[in-house]
Every structure is written in C-alpha cells, then in structure tokens.
Amino acid sequence: MAEAERTIGTPDVDDEAAASAEQPKGRRRIAVLFAVALVAYALDLATKMLVVARLEHHEPIEVIGDWLRFEAVRNAGAAFGIGEAFTVIFTVIAAAVIVVIARLARKLYSLPWAIALGLLLGGALGNLTDRIFRAPGVFEGAVVDFIAPKHFAVFNLADSAIVCGGILIVILSFRGLDPDGTVHKD
Secondary structure, three states, X not given: OXXXXXXXXXXXXXXXXXXXXXXXXXXXXXXXXXXXXXXXXXXXXXXXXXXXXXXXXXXXXXXXXXXXXXXEEEEOOOHHXXXXXXXXXXXXXXXXXXXXXXXXHHHOOOXXXXXXXXXXXXXXXXXXXXXXXXOOOOOOOOEEEEEEEOOOOOEOHHHHHHHHHHHHHHHHHHOOEOOOXXXXXX
16 A cells, blocks of 8 residues: 555655654754854854954954954955945845845755855855944944954954855865755766
8 A cells, every 4th residue: 555655646655754753853953053043143243342342442452473363344345345336236236135145044964065055054154144233334334354364364353254164165065065964976
C-alpha cells in the first residue's frame, strides 16, 4: 500500500516523520541566523555610539602605530566613499537585502549558511540604521566609519560583517553547499 501511496502522491508515515524531524533543525538554523545578526548589529551599534560620543571631533587614536587607527568619519556613499549622491539608493538596496534574507530563512537548513546570512543581515541592519536615523536626514544619513588601516578605506563593524558573510557565501557556493543543506556538484 505504501508504494501505491507514493505513486499517487500521498505521503506515507515515514515521509511525514522525516519532514517533522527537519522542522526543528530548520528552526535552529533560523535561530542561529537571527542570533548572529543580533550580535553583529548590537556590536556595530554599540561601537558607533561610542565613536560618536568619544571620538568624533577629536584626534584619531593610534592603535598599532600608524598602521591602524580609530578615526571618526561620516560616509554618505558606499565603499570608499563612492556614490555619495546615491544614499537613498543604498538605503533601498540594504532594505532589499534584509527582505531577501528574511524570505530565504524559511528554506534554511545549513548552519554555515545561517552564519553567513546572519552576518549579512546584521551588517545591513547596522548600516541601514545609520542611513535612516543619522544626519543629514531620513534615508540620507551618513554611515559612521572608524576603523582606519593605513593605505585603505575607513570602515566599521557592519562593513566587516557584510564582507565576512559575503566571503563565506562565496566559499559555500564554490563547495556546492546550498542554503537548504543540499550539496551539488556542477
């Protein structure tokens, strides 16, 4: 009878048990995604508040000689200050990334993907918060950057989370691991 049920598309008991066993695993991965996002967002927000309160309008702090310093910089553009006239577009892109990650979370069964997407989500939320709530105005706000390596752009923890999440996604994709936990060989 089980073979006939599979043929006409009705699930048998084993299929239902397998599906219900995957639900808690998927929920745990979603919990990891949101926990990583929350930690990344909280660290970014806390460091930016500290930078604005203690470092803005003050001399940079040298951390490792002139190789690394903390310097408060407001960035209305994207990476390297490019595109300052497009702040509203960057805001829309960040909001779209958040929506895509939230939709993808429903099909998430991979722990590495949960971590990667959590980093992207936390970073996007961190920079989106700046763009919405910081001067010069709503959806035009400048992001607070403060980590200034020698001969490189000034960035923040949200940027770091986005880059680390992106690198992890590239590695997972090259290894053939999909967000749903399946592995494919192309």
